[in-house]
Amino acid sequence: MNQQINDLISKEIENNEVCLFMKGTPDAPQCGFSMAVSNMLKILEVNFKGVNVLEDEKLRQGIKEFSDWPTIPQLYIKKEFVGGCDILKEMYENGELTKLLEGKNINFKKKN
Amino acid sequence: MAMDLNEIEKLIKESMPDAKIEIQDLAGDGNHYSATVTSSTFAGKSKIEQHKMVYNSLKGKMGNELHALAIKTKE
Numbered sequence: 001m002n003q004q005i006n007d008l009i010s011k012e013i014e015n016n017e018v019c020l021f022m023k024g025t026p027d028a029p030q031c032g033f034s035m036a037v038s039n040m041l042k043i044l045e046v047n048f049k050g051v052n053v054l055e056d057e058k059l060r061q062g063i064k065e066f067s068d069w070p071t072i073p074q075l076y077i078k079k080e081f082v083g084g085c086d087i088l089k090e091m092y093e094n095g096e097l098t099k100l101l102e103g104k105n106i107n108f109k110k111k112n
Numbered sequence: 113m114a115m116d117l118n119e120i121e122k123l124i125k126e127s128m129p130d131a132k133i134e135i136q137d138l139a140g141d142g143n144h145y146s147a148t149v150t151s152s153t154f155a156g157k158s159k160i161e162q163h164k165m166v167y168n169s170l171k172g173k174m175g176n177e178l179h180a181l182a183i184k185t186k187e
Binding site: 033064068069070071081082084085087090091 | 164180182
């Protein structure tokens with residue numbers, strides 16, 4: 001992977017506590033899986049940065065190598081790779097996602 | 113850019129012989145699958161590691177020939 005892409009990814013992860021590498025943008029996702037994760041974060045009112053990998057083919061390939069993960073979306077919370085769509089869906093449904101957010105001191109909307 | 117259901121099952125079986133695998137072709141297009149994999153080799157591993165094991169068994173096909181495979185892993 002070229003150094004420039006590696007630095008770009010590292011910078012995004014460092015500058016954004018919750019960083020979602022996705023196809024499209026949170027407002028206009030270009031893939032159902034990216035939309036699903038983006039929507040979970042929106043429902044929980046988590047402030048996150050969406051990085052559109054479709055804007056740069058090198059980034060699209062680079063993030064797969066960076067995380068050693070073959071698919072997109074990919075979610076990072078406080079520099080830690082949390083997973084892709086399947087894992088996030090499971091975590092959302094079984095309550096592990098809110099526990100993780102709590103544990104990492106990320107603001108989100110708690111259910112009343 | 114499509115992959116046969118049996119081929120997916122075969123590849124997973126090769127790297128995890130004890131695995132129980134249920135695969136569904138979600139859209140009927142040979143491109144969007146969902147797989148539930150149950151294997152004792154997942155024990156003590158994180159979800160990320162478990163999913164990586166399944167991805168690895170597909171030998172780089174995931175994200176290429178195989179566009180979408182939703183994975184659920186169970187110990």
